[in-house]
Structure formats: structure tokens, C-alpha cells
Amino acid sequence: MGEFVRLEVADGIGTIRLDRPKVNALNDQVTAELAEAARAAAADEVRAVIIYGGERVFAAGADIGVMAEAGYAEMASRSGRLHGAMDLVAGLGKPVVAAITGYALGGGLELALAADFRVAGETARLGQPEIQLGIIPGAGGTQRLPRLVGPAKAKDIVFTGRMVAAAEALEIGLVDRVVPDAEVYQAALDLVRRYATGPALALRAAKQAIDYGLGVDLATGLEIERVQFAALFGTDDQQAGMRSFLANGPGQATFTGR
Numbered sequence: 001m002g003e004f005v006r007l008e009v010a011d012g013i014g015t016i017r018l019d020r021p022k023v024n025a026l027n028d029q030v031t032a033e034l035a036e037a038a039r040a041a042a043a044d045e046v047r048a049v050i051i052y053g054g055e056r057v058f059a060a061g062a063d064i065g066v067m068a069e070a071g072y073a074e075m076a077s078r079s080g081r082l083h084g085a086m087d088l089v090a091g092l093g094k095p096v097v098a099a100i101t102g103y104a105l106g107g108g109l110e111l112a113l114a115a116d117f118r119v120a121g122e123t124a125r126l127g128q129p130e131i132q133l134g135i136i137p138g139a140g141g142t143q144r145l146p147r148l149v150g151p152a153k154a155k156d157i158v159f160t161g162r163m164v165a166a167a168e169a170l171e172i173g174l175v176d177r178v179v180p181d182a183e184v185y186q187a188a189l190d191l192v193r194r195y196a197t198g199p200a201l202a203l204r205a206a207k208q209a210i211d212y213g214l215g216v217d218l219a220t221g222l223e224i225e226r227v228q229f230a231a232l233f234g235t236d237d238q239q240a241g242m243r244s245f246l247a248n249g250p251g252q253a254t255f256t257g258r
Contacts, residue, residue: 002033007040012196013189014046016089018053023060026107028078031085034111038088044257047200048192049096051089051115052185053108058098058124061106064133075138082107082139090114090144090211093204095195099188100124101181105163110137113144116207118174119188120166121181126174129161147214149173199237200257205229 001007004020016037018024026034041049053059062082070078089096089111098104098112100120105127112118112126120126128141136142137158146154149172157164169175179187195203205228213221232238236258244253 002029002036004030005033005037007037007046009046011193012045012047013050013192014041014048015050015052016041018051018059023057023103024053024108025061025063026059026082026111027063027066028081031078031082035081035085035088038085038092041092041094044200046094047198047257048094048195049092050099050185050188050192051096051111052099052188053101055101055182055185057102058100058104059108059111060103061108061129079138086110086114086140090140093207094200095192095203095207097188097191099184100126100175101184103163105129106137106141107139110139110141110144113140113148117176117191118169119177119179119184119191120169120175121184122166122178123181124166124169124175124178125163126166126169127161127163128158129163131159132161145174197255199235199241199253199255201235201237202232205232 004018006017006019008015008017016034018030020030024030067075095117096115097117097119098115100112100118101124102121103125104112105125106129109126109128128137128145130137130141142158145157153172164174166175166178170178177187177191209225209228212224216224237255240255241253
């Protein structure tokens with residue numbers, strides 16, 4: 001367990017909890033601890049993941065005080081480590097939801113973009129304000145954001161550096177649900193709870209087929225899907241799911257994740 005980032009596991013659901021007062025700024029230590037938490041969350045006993053910054057703020061970006069005096073060589077190395085941490089989160093072979101309270105700005109929004117789903121509080125504010133500092137997003141914002149909301153909306157958010165209110169974020173598809181602030185974590189828990197007892201290998205295959213397929217041409221994507229589909233016929237869950245369907249109808253199977 002890190003000083004600022006910890007993984008808490010209960011009933012098959014892992015919560016990666018950011019806890020660096022006051023705004024969960026992403027310095028080198030937080031980045032390293034986030035990467036370690038993501039590696040730990042890859043364990044088989046963790047079937048779904050919530051990323052949570054607490055009741056007041058998700059993460060308000062990088063530590064500008066540290067970055068202000070950095071040069072090219074230092075930032076090339078630091079950004080590589082930050083990208084690596086985000087990729088570990090994005091690459092988790094299980095459903096991941098970001099539970100967003102308060103601000104998700106800069107690297108904070110980029111962390112939320114690495115999740116599969118985003119639940120936001122009614123007063124949440126999201127954005128990529130880097131342009132106001134004379135730089136651009138450096139941890140996935142120029143790549144994951146347009147894939148989620150489309151290039152024009154992404155350019156508006158990145159070019160202006162403005163904050164996006166929760167209602168607009170929902171309208172443009174930047175978040176998937178908006179709930180009262182006090183209900184954000186519970187809503188995220190409700191969203192992923194069903195996956196904790198689901199067919200873990202099939203969920204991983206579905207996530208990989210979608211994510212990898214988005215980065216290739218259609219024919220290659222279809223081949224990725226075909227291979228993943230066929231491979232699942234070597235799992236216990238496929239046998240359990242189909243036998244249960246034939247005996248009891250849909251939705252009654254008990255899965256072991258094997």
C-alpha cells in the first residue's frame with residue numbers, strides 16, 4: 001500500500017483510492033503508486049475496479065509546482081512513466097469505472113479516460129487545461145478524449161482549456177452517469193457489482209476485442225474478435241453458461257472466472 005494511492009478489495013471489487021491532499025495532484029510518487037496499484041488490481045481475485053479520489057475531488061491534474069522548472073529531458077522521462085501508469089489502468093482486463101467528484105482536470109481527467117466508464121457527481125468539473133500553461137495534455141488526453149467524444153468536441157475542450165460541467169459531460173458522452181455528489185461512489189459500485197460474479201475471461205476478451213479493434217482496420221478487428229470468441233470455448237465459464245442456459249434459461253449461470 002502506497003502513501004498516496006492504495007488498493008482496497010472487497011467482494012471481488014478493487015478500489016484504487018487516491019489520497020494526496022489537497023487535490024490528489026499527480027506527482028512522481030503518485031504516478032509510481034498508481035502503477036503499482038494497477039498491477040495489484042490485475043490479480044484474479046479482483047473482478048472489477050473503481051478509481052476514486054474521495055468525496056471532494058477526483059484529481060486536479062499534475063503538480064505544476066514541480067513541472068514549472070522542468071526541462072525537456074526530465075519531462076520526456078516523467079511523461080513516459082505517467083503514460084505507463086495510465087496504460088496499466090487502461091489495460092486491466094476487467095471492467096474499470098472512474099468515480100468522479102469535484103475536479104477531474106489534466107492528468108486527473110486522463111486517468112478517468114483510461115477507465116471503461118465514468119460516473120460523475122452533479123457538481124463535478126472536467127477538463128484539459130494544459131493549453132493555458134502553454135503545453136498540451138501529455139497523458140492520453142489528445143488520444144483517448146477524441147476517441148470518446150469525437151475530434152471536434154475534443155479539440156474544443158483541449159484548445160480552450162475550459163472546464164466542462166457534469167451535465168454537458170453527460171450530453172457529449174464524456175461521462176456515462178451523473179448522480180448527486182454524495183452518491184458517486186455507490187453509483188460506481190452499483191455499476192460494476194454485476195461484473196464481480198460474471199464470466200471474467202469473457203469480460204476480458206470482450207474488453208480486449210473492443211479496445212484493440214478500435215486501433216486497427218475492420219478486417220483486423222473482426223479477426224481479433226473471431227480469435228477471442230473461439231478461445232472462450234476452452235473455458236469452464238463457457239461450459240457453465242451454456243449448460244445453465246439449456247437447463248434453466250438465460251441469466252442463471254454461476255461463473256467461476258476460469
